[in-house]
Structure formats: C-alpha cells, structure tokens
Amino acid sequence: MTAAGWLIMIFGVGGMTALLGWCIYKVISTPGSTEHLHSQADIETPDTVDDR
C-alpha cells in the first residue's frame, strides 16, 4: 500500500466518520430537532392509513 493509498483511506474513512459524528451532534444538541427530522422509514403514506 502506497503513502497516497494510506492518505486516501484516512481521509475517506475519517471524513465520512467525522461528517456522521457532526450530524449526530447536531441532532442531539438542537432542541426540538427530533420533531422535524424524517426519513422514508418513519413517513406513513396516507393511502395506508385509508386502507386500514
């Protein structure tokens, strides 16, 4: 493995880990953020509610 390879690996893995860490920090430290954050998994489509 070359020096450039080590650098790319460290920056690639480190960068992604740091970005995820920052996002987690923002979610935890921002009051009320959990009420407005959403993902595909927690969005219930209205048609499923209608069908039940």
Add this chain to the structure above:
Amino acid sequence: MSQPLTGSKESWATRVGVILAVTGSAVGLGNFLRFPGMAAQYGGGVFMIPYVVAFLLLGLPIAFVEWSMGRYGGAHGYNSAPGVFRAVCGRRWASYLGMLGPLIPVVIYMYYVFVEAWCLGYAWNYVAPYLGAGTGLDLGDNPEKYNAFFERFVGMNEHGTAFSPGGGQALIFLGICFVLNFYLIYRGLQKGIEWFCKFAMPALVLCALIVLARVLTLGAPMPDKPEQNVVNGLGYMWNPAHQPENLAPGDKAVQALVYRSTFDAASGTDDADGLGSFTIENPQAVAWALDQTGWKRRQPGRKPPDTAPANEPPPVLAGRYANRESPILLTIDGDQARFRGLDLLDSGGRLTLDNAGDEDETVAKLLAMLPVDSAGVERDEKTLRAFSIRRPGAFREALGAVGWEHVGDGKGLRGRWQHEESRLVLEVDGSEAAVSIPTFLETLSNPEIWLAAAGQIFFSLSVGFGIIITYSSYMRRDDDVALSSLTAAAGNGFCEVALGGLIVIPATFVFLGVSAVANPPGTFGMGFVSLPSVFNQMGDLGPLFGFLFFFLLFLAAVTSSLSMLQPAIALFEEGLGIGRKASVAMLGFVTLMGSLFVVYFSKGLLALDTVDFWVGAVCIYIMATIQVIIYGWVLGIDRGMKELDRGAEIRLPRILGFIIKFVSPVYLLAVFAMWAVNKLPGRLKAVGQVEEGQPPVVALSLGLIVVVLIFFVLIITRANQRWDKQESSETGVSP
C-alpha cells in the same frame, strides 16, 4: 400525512431513535455489496476521487433538492415524480420529464429483490447444518468452494439454472422475499420497518465492525500465497493507481501484470539490463489472461500454448483421465493437469465421491461443475475413460477459473518484461505482448469512472430514484429536509466507505487473489464469494456471525426494496384513480415478470448487470440531472433556497445555491456528454454482440427497460387527463 414525533421533552432514547431511523433508512445493499464491486471495477483508490467529488457536488446538493422538491409538490397535492414535476414547472408536459421517477425504482426492484434473496439464502445456509438440512455454507477452508457455491446458488454458469430441476435455492428465496415484500406493502405495514432501523440497524453496524476487525487482523491466511495479505488488499482498494511509476523493477512490475491479469504465481528478479525476468508456473493461465485482459501480441511469435485460433471452429479436444489416485489426473492434448479447489475435494485435497467407483459419473460431475456447454462421456476399452468436449476454449477457461494446477515439465514459461513509459511489454517464450497501464491522470480522464461514481452516490443515497421525491411529498411544509438528508447521507457514506470498502475488497483479495477482485462475479457478487471465508476464520462463532450479517443485510435490503415500490404505487393511485391494494397487485405483476427475467438470464449475471448499468447508473444519472436543472433554473434558485431553509434545523451555506444552479448541472452534463461521445458507441455496439448459441441478453434487457418505460408513459398520460380535470374543476377553466 406523516405523524410528528410527539413529546414536549425529548428523551435521549427519542433522539437516538431518530438518528438511527434517519441514518438507517437508506442503508442497504448498495453500501455493503454494490460499492465494493464498483470500486474494484474502476481501479480501487482512484475511484474514490470522483466518488468524493460526486458526494460533495452532486449527492448532497441533489439530495437537498429532491427532498425539498417533493415537499413542495406534496403541498400542491402531488405525490408522484411526474406530478411533482408538473407542480414545480407549472406545465403539463413537465410530467413526462418525471417518467424515470417510477421507472427507476421499479426496474431496480426487479433485480434488487434477487440480491435480497441471496442474502436470505446465505443466512439460511449458515443455520442449515444445525437444522440437519445439508452442509449449507459449512464448506471448510478452501475459498474456491465458496466461489463455486455462489456460482451454483445464483446460476451463474448457465441461463435458466434456477428453473431447472434441482437448479438451486435462489428461486425459493426469491419467492419468499417477493411474498414478504408485497405482503408488507399490501397490508400497509411498511412503517413497522421503522422498528428495524432503530434496533436492527445498530446490530448490523456492530456486526460489520466485528467482521471488519477480523478482516484487518487476517494477515496472510493462505500460507502458499503470502502476497495475498491484508495490507496488499487495502492497497488494491485505496491506492490511487496501479501505475508503473509506483513500481520498482522486478517483482513489483510482475505484480502489476498480475493486477491486470489472472495468474497468481510469479516471481521476479532484476538483470543487468534493468529488465526483469520472471517465471510463471501456469502457462495456460497466462495465455488465458493475456487474451482476457486486453493484451495484444505485437509480434507474431509462437502461439501461446492452448490458445484456440480466433474465428475458427474450435477443434474437438480429446482427453483422458485417470482416477488412479486423488486428486484426479486429467490429460488434455498431452498436457496434464489435476483438479483442485472443487468442493468434491476434502480438506486433504482428496476426491471423495459417493459414487467414486463410477468414473463416468466422476467425469460427468466434474464437467457439470464447469461452464462447459456440452460434453460426451464414453467408455474406451481400457480402464481409462475418454471424453470429448466441443468447446475446448471454454473448458480451458473453466479449468483456470476453478484453480487447476499445471503439472507439465515444471519449467513454466520464461519471459522478460520491459517498462516503456506507461506500458509494460511482456515477452513470453519469444512472443511479445504489451499492455497499457493507465496512469493516475489517464484513469481519471475516463468519463465512465465519473459517471459510475456519480451513479454509485445516487444509488446509495437513493437520490435520483424518485423515491425521496415521493416520500417527502407526504411531509409537512415546516418539516426539516436539510439535517434529515445530510444525516441520511452521512450514515450511508460511513457504512459504504468505512465498512463496505474496508471489508469486502480486502477480504476478497486475501482469500481469492487479485483475479477475483479484478473480475468480480457481477456488481453485487463480491461479498458473497469472499465473506464466507472471513466467517470461516472466526472459528466456532463464524456461522453465527455469518447468519447475523447476511440476515441483517437482508432486513436492510427489505427496507430499501419496500421504499422502491411506493413511487409507482403513488403514480397508479394518482393516474388511474385506483386504490392502494389494486395498485400493489398491478405492481406485483409487473415486477414479478421483470424479476423472473433477471433470474432466468443468470449466466454471468448478465441481465442483472446490464439492467443495473442502464437503470442503476445511467437512468438515475439522467433523472438527477433533470431534477437539479428544474430546481435551479425553473423553480429558481432564490425560491429554491427559501424552500430548503423552510423548517431547516441547520443553516445551509449560501454557496449551495451556486452549486445547485451552476456546478452540479455543468458537472453532470459535461461528464454525460464525454461519456456519450467516448463510451456510449461501445456500449451500444455491445448490444448487438451475441455469443454464438446464446440469447441476446443485453438487447433483451434493454427491451425490458423500454417496455416498462412505455407502460409508465401511458400511465402518465392517463394521470395528466385526471390532473387536467381536477385543475379545471378547481379553477373553472378548461385545460
């Protein structure tokens, strides 16, 4: 409409739950299986350059765009991509720009569910031995056995294998996955998947971290192949280029050849002229490798051994085999070989067969394990059995692929190599060959690597799919899209780069060698052939971790595949005015036909890889381009940034507007134009290239995509009629 998370006081559990739900919702097969395949295909570390650039300049900005565009369309009463485009542009025709919105997730679902079935099947095969249901994946130390297991499992050796009697388990597991997906979506239970994200997602990451720790401590587990070690495996994944200037003369140059070809055994030294000389112990593998990896013989020399003349009907190859000792000794055209690496051999390398006394069966069984089209087996008057094979080229190729060992005169081929700028010239037994090894910049100048990197970013972030645009249309106007999409992207990136990239490629390199990394079994297949060897190295806990990893990956895939169905369901409901259950039933029929197509044309996973390239890379790329142009230039960047800021939990930098309006579209259009000029003609030419006696799978795969596209255009036309009526009744003006 989505339900807000309630509770005036946010507990830690709530916050952690939200983080896990957001990061976990988009994690799937793209992170752990597709990314390593793409990185290996495009040179490892050099792929990371366009990958990171695409993440920052395309993935994140277009994720913001798609979330806010969907929320905007939802506020105007539209849930499907065509409807949202119509709302944003204010034009009827704009809905047709969104036709890829339902097409992409539906077509991707057709093969994604097949890969999902592999995960479930592998999880089952780890528990099967404990339930008395066969040996499953308890295959011992030989990595080739896991390779052979995968090929049999997915039917890689012949089309229609899954449909033949006893043709493998893939069809059974596909059926289970299909029924499970459509049951959940039919009953409207997909929200229960949120539970998975909160509990099983951390388990998957934890399991992956343990597997990663084992991979990084593997060292060089193959005693006879010390060069296959973890550091070299990491080097394949992360080194920016395998270019000559990185290499000292001698064995490193030979390693460079090895990187580009498929033979494993080579030793090199320097001579006084600065030329390296080497001995390769497997001349058949060299000849095959030269042909397969783009080497062109510059001077007519002695024909490489066992190379069939091009464009001539191959002669019938006569052979004999003796079962006098194990392993089987095979003689082909006077050249002797013996088999190893097949799962017929025990840990001592001895052949054990229930019907070992029946030589015909032995040969038939050996041949059945190889991708040989036909073989006749007959008895001769002696104790040896003779056989003939109509396609000796394929047979030799197959022998090489399964690790046959040459036991000829022991001298091997002798040759020299010379370094000519960015070319390595190889001389083998007086015949000279040259291969161009692209430099770092040459590799980066290939537009296809930029297209593929952008496609991978879009695939793993679910951007350009039409999925986010549909789901975000159900959000409230003041729900956050900025921190949500950034957190989802960061979770994806972490799983992909820090876990997928560090586990699968090094593991494949260590156990199966560089040839398996350079020629992965399909875009998704690499993890399936290499990870079982890692689990095998984990002792008694190996089967447990093998089961957990593949089962959790299966669950992650279920969350993704369920979300792929919603965009088309939304369009059916809007366009045809039918209910959810009728929409699900119709979609079930369409996707089932497509999945069966992909499963049937399983030889070399050609249908899967073809559809994955044209839809999973090209169509997603086009859809993302359309979205960012509409957002930046039709909706307008001022309105667009206001939309993004609405309800945002973080303040996005203002430069984002500039990136969305100028940088992303120019980037996307420039790369696409270069790809279209340089690579598209070759891709289109490949459509017409069909191996003799084989079905035109590439053309049929493109036909499948076109048929589905026409289907959705018809639905959009019908939807426009309904939307026109709806608008005219609201405004009192005829459309």
